Amino acid sequence: MSGESIALIMSGLLLLGLFMGHPLAMVLGGTAVLGAIIAGKPMVLGIVINRIFGDVLDNYVLIAIPLFVLMARFLSDSGVTDRMFEALRHLMARVTGGLGLAVVFISILLAATTGIIGASITVMGMMALRPMLQYGYDKRLATGLIAASGCLGILIPPSIMLILMASYAPGLSVGQLFAGAMMPGVVLGVMYAIYVAVIAWLRPDWAPPVADEEQISRGAMWRMLIVEAVPPLVLILGILGSLLAGIATATEASAIGAVLALLIVITRGRFEWKTFYSALLETGRTSAMILFIVVGATAFTGVFNITGGLRASQDLIRGLADDPYTLVAVMLLVVFILGMFLDWTGIVLLSFPIFLPLVSEMGIEPLWFVVLMAVVLQTSFLSPPFGYALFYMRAIAPPEVSTTDIIRGVLPFIALIIVMCAMIILFPGLVTWLPTTLYGG
Amino acid sequence: ENWTMTSTWPSSLELIEIDKHWVELANSLIDDDKLTIEFYEGGSLVPAGEVFGAVESGTIQAGADWPGYWAGRDSAFSPLATTASLFNAVDYVNWIQEWGGADLYNEVYGKFGMVYLPYGVTNNESGFRTVDKPIKTIEDLNGLRLRLSGLEQGKLLEKLGGNQVSMAGGEIYQSLERGVIDGAEFSTPNVDFSGGFQQVTKYWSTPGWHQSSSVFGVMINKAAWDALDEETQSRLETAADATMLWSLAFTEKRATEAFAQFKEAGTEINRLDDAALEQIQKMANQTIEEVACENPLSAKVYASQIGYLQDYASWRDASAPFNLGRTPNGPDLAKIEGCAQ
Amino acid sequence: MNAGAENAPLTFGRVHNLPIIRLIDGINEVVGRIVSIVAIVFAGIIIYDVFMRYFMGEPTRWAFDVTKQLYGFYFIMLGGYALRHQAHVRVDLVTERLGRNARRWVEAAGYVIFFFPFAWVFARRSWDFAMTSYGQGEVTYGAVQLPVYPLKMAMFVAAVLLLIQGVSEFLKLVLNKADHLEPMEPLDVR
Numbered sequence A: 001m002s003g004e005s006i007a008l009i010m011s012g013l014l015l016l017g018l019f020m021g022h023p024l025a026m027v028l029g030g031t032a033v034l035g036a037i038i039a040g041k042p043m044v045l046g047i048v049i050n051r052i053f054g055d056v057l058d059n060y061v062l063i064a065i066p067l068f069v070l071m072a073r074f075l076s077d078s079g080v081t082d083r084m085f086e087a088l089r090h091l092m093a094r095v096t097g098g099l100g101l102a103v104v105f106i107s108i109l110l111a112a113t114t115g116i117i118g119a120s121i122t123v124m125g126m127m128a129l130r131p132m133l134q135y136g137y138d139k140r141l142a143t144g145l146i147a148a149s150g151c152l153g154i155l156i157p158p159s160i161m162l163i164l165m166a167s168y169a170p171g172l173s174v175g176q177l178f179a180g181a182m183m184p185g186v187v188l189g190v191m192y193a194i195y196v197a198v199i200a201w202l203r204p205d206w207a208p209p210v211a212d213e214e215q216i217s218r219g220a221m222w223r224m225l226i227v228e229a230v231p232p233l234v235l236i237l238g239i240l241g242s243l244l245a246g247i248a249t250a251t252e253a254s255a256i257g258a259v260l261a262l263l264i265v266i267t268r269g270r271f272e273w274k275t276f277y278s279a280l281l282e283t284g285r286t287s288a289m290i291l292f293i294v295v296g297a298t299a300f301t302g303v304f305n306i307t308g309g310l311r312a313s314q315d316l317i318r319g320l321a322d323d324p325y326t327l328v329a330v331m332l333l334v335v336f337i338l339g340m341f342l343d344w345t346g347i348v349l350l351s352f353p354i355f356l357p358l359v360s361e362m363g364i365e366p367l368w369f370v371v372l373m374a375v376v377l378q379t380s381f382l383s384p385p386f387g388y389a390l391f392y393m394r395a396i397a398p399p400e401v402s403t404t405d406i407i408r409g410v411l412p413f414i415a416l417i418i419v420m421c422a423m424i425i426l427f428p429g430l431v432t433w434l435p436t437t438l439y440g441g
Numbered sequence B: 001e002n003w004t005m006t007s008t009w010p011s012s013l014e015l016i017e018i019d020k021h022w023v024e025l026a027n028s029l030i031d032d033d034k035l036t037i038e039f040y041e042g043g044s045l046v047p048a049g050e051v052f053g054a055v056e057s058g059t060i061q062a063g064a065d066w067p068g069y070w071a072g073r074d075s076a077f078s079p080l081a082t083t084a085s086l087f088n089a090v091d092y093v094n095w096i097q098e099w100g101g102a103d104l105y106n107e108v109y110g111k112f113g114m115v116y117l118p119y120g121v122t123n124n125e126s127g128f129r130t131v132d133k134p135i136k137t138i139e140d141l142n143g144l145r146l147r148l149s150g151l152e153q154g155k156l157l158e159k160l161g162g163n164q165v166s167m168a169g170g171e172i173y174q175s176l177e178r179g180v181i182d183g184a185e186f187s188t189p190n191v192d193f194s195g196g197f198q199q200v201t202k203y204w205s206t207p208g209w210h211q212s213s214s215v216f217g218v219m220i221n222k223a224a225w226d227a228l229d230e231e232t233q234s235r236l237e238t239a240a241d242a243t244m245l246w247s248l249a250f251t252e253k254r255a256t257e258a259f260a261q262f263k264e265a266g267t268e269i270n271r272l273d274d275a276a277l278e279q280i281q282k283m284a285n286q287t288i289e290e291v292a293c294e295n296p297l298s299a300k301v302y303a304s305q306i307g308y309l310q311d312y313a314s315w316r317d318a319s320a321p322f323n324l325g326r327t328p329n330g331p332d333l334a335k336i337e338g339c340a341q
Numbered sequence C: 001m002n003a004g005a006e007n008a009p010l011t012f013g014r015v016h017n018l019p020i021i022r023l024i025d026g027i028n029e030v031v032g033r034i035v036s037i038v039a040i041v042f043a044g045i046i047i048y049d050v051f052m053r054y055f056m057g058e059p060t061r062w063a064f065d066v067t068k069q070l071y072g073f074y075f076i077m078l079g080g081y082a083l084r085h086q087a088h089v090r091v092d093l094v095t096e097r098l099g100r101n102a103r104r105w106v107e108a109a110g111y112v113i114f115f116f117p118f119a120w121v122f123a124r125r126s127w128d129f130a131m132t133s134y135g136q137g138e139v140t141y142g143a144v145q146l147p148v149y150p151l152k153m154a155m156f157v158a159a160v161l162l163l164i165q166g167v168s169e170f171l172k173l174v175l176n177k178a179d180h181l182e183p184m185e186p187l188d189v190r
């Protein structure tokens, strides 16, 4: 059977399974088995086990994933974020658009401490959405802003997405990717802030200042900020500092982060065995969920490759693009469209084996390309119909906010992400400057 | 027949050129209706550590490797891959082709249902590259955390006062950069240069006493091999012999070029003196005796290698200085032969 | 992923009256509750190793391999547990529009088409894989030699745990006892 037919059949099965609502991990694994049988090569199924063991179980880099998940859980149990937001909210409330800016700044700070987005969006949504709506913020602006800012957590390091990407991109380390994604992540956050400021200036009624009677004394406010913000800052410095200053690997940094977060919980007197244990159980489920997608995807990719589907797909993309810019544009578009339907794990694991060889063939800098992918994948959380951030907002938002409001709210931010991609293409230094400075050429 | 073959080397490592050379030669020597080998770069079908299992189980028919990776399955794979301060590349070629080495490859791989064609040989590896502490004497090794491959190699380094750190090739650069390790050996100078080690290490200590020469080749599932006619089998062997000769010259040329590139990049190169090497030789002999005596098959391989050295010594030494390499003052043959029983 | 996961940690989830479902769910629940603790163990070993290296100047020889093996054991054994709690991510854009019964049968078909072929191959082949390694007494390669086959055997056990949990979930769908068909909430942490 030709590579083209097997590529078509396996993609068809993948879509079928997804739309049947079956777990992605199992759809990928099942498609691998069916694909091998349909291609008349059931004996290649042995590589499925070789790959699951070698790529997923015996993989030092991926140890960081459960540990960063655990750290996020401990951090949200610690209540640090709630109080940090309270303090910043009081600090910035007087300004037009101030609440919105507070959301962005806290989100960037949170993003630098956590590698996953669920915690950020949920915490910010619960903390910020109610006051924003109460003080007359536009529903769309408020929900879109919280959803988009919350997603920065997976772009600004540490990030489990970047860890998985490093594990799948030969020659790139987690440290390089963390350094490479740092500036794009922060700049994107700043763009969100500028957007809020511009909206507040053009339409003050969409982002009004907060009434005086809500405000507390400046002294209390600063005390709150210092007492509440310092421990997480120490955490950030501990993790990123140790990682980038050359002391620890990402895996080691994740373990340090988890234990520091636990210490913050304990020192704040919030430790309870019950919540501690449920954090472990929840981390177990979340880690198994993410890593089983890797299991399914490595099975899928192995069979897809050995049956010729991979080469056929690469030929297809080659046919569409004959210069590096068109190639990158095509790939960005593919990822953007996949992002409407799939979550980032599946997209990374399916697209990287196809894209990365083509990228190196064209002489494109792999670090730059991978970070560009990480940026465009921000849209996968926000783009309807399938986007985690939309689901989180829907779950948190009061009934008077319609799903349509949320979707219309995130659209400007999707546009900003696309602008960010364009900026990275025009100014590659945004990605490469920091890693080159830290790690040399 | 149609074979699927992969390698332990990703396309970014120059070692894969040896595999590709053999595949291209074999495919051009053999009619398409007899056999076509489809080659996939390392990592694209199975991860490097799983190539052995994939060929053993017959999932794929052939896998290119460096035998030392499989020492966890049988320590006899180690001397098939390299020796600590014993063989040079010509010794491996002599031993494999005329002193019974080829049979031992097939005996060890045969235990796992595979046939082995050695088709690549590289001479002495670079040696250790260190970040900020030069290794000029054996004492300088004391307390250093060094990335190093191999069982005998690790034990030898521990005897010399250093600590072995095992890590995959892809992790070495960053670990040097961040001081997770003090230094590393990886491969020959050309392969090291392609890994960018000149950017993160100031010092280079030659020679590569831990790995005086290395062998590469292809594992072939026995059933797939037996399915071929004799003509095709012999053409695969011919391609292997031709590739082996080419690989030696190719790597030495590239290593020479890379040596100049390292100097140009400002790397300080120190050679351990002969007295130091003599002391390392003694420790290496001890290590080999210890390791060989834990596994009769490993002892059998070592006994054959040392037997070759002793046999060849008479003519090699007589033809000095026009001889090929040196006769090392190697491990105790009688003792190792005793362990091979 | 669903509301049940949020409340589940310290309850035993819904107890089903079919013995086979009860048994399977019980097994994976117990495995999940024990194995989840391993995350703290390997976090601790990593910290210990970092401490020994930077403060004592004496890195452990075993931490690297041991943490890697514990991590592999940890997540692979939790596959069945995650399935029991419907934690595996899926796209229910289409199925959520279907009626309860149609949805039930479509999901059951998903198990037949995708889950069982994969879980079966996973279990069957990892058995061979583990036995080969055991037969060879495979150890890690280098001066520190840790056995590799226990982890490969754990992979087989994990595949069986996943397979039987699939049987349980399939039966729940077919017998109309699945409680995850209620409206879903997004994942709690992601």
Ligand code: NA
Pocket: A110, A111, A112, A113, A114, A115, A116, A152, A153, A154, A155, A156, A157, A158, A159
């Ligand atoms: Na982050």
Ligand code: NA
Pocket: A339, A340, A341, A342, A379, A380, A381, A382, A383, A384, A385, A386, A387, A388
């Ligand atoms: Na989306």
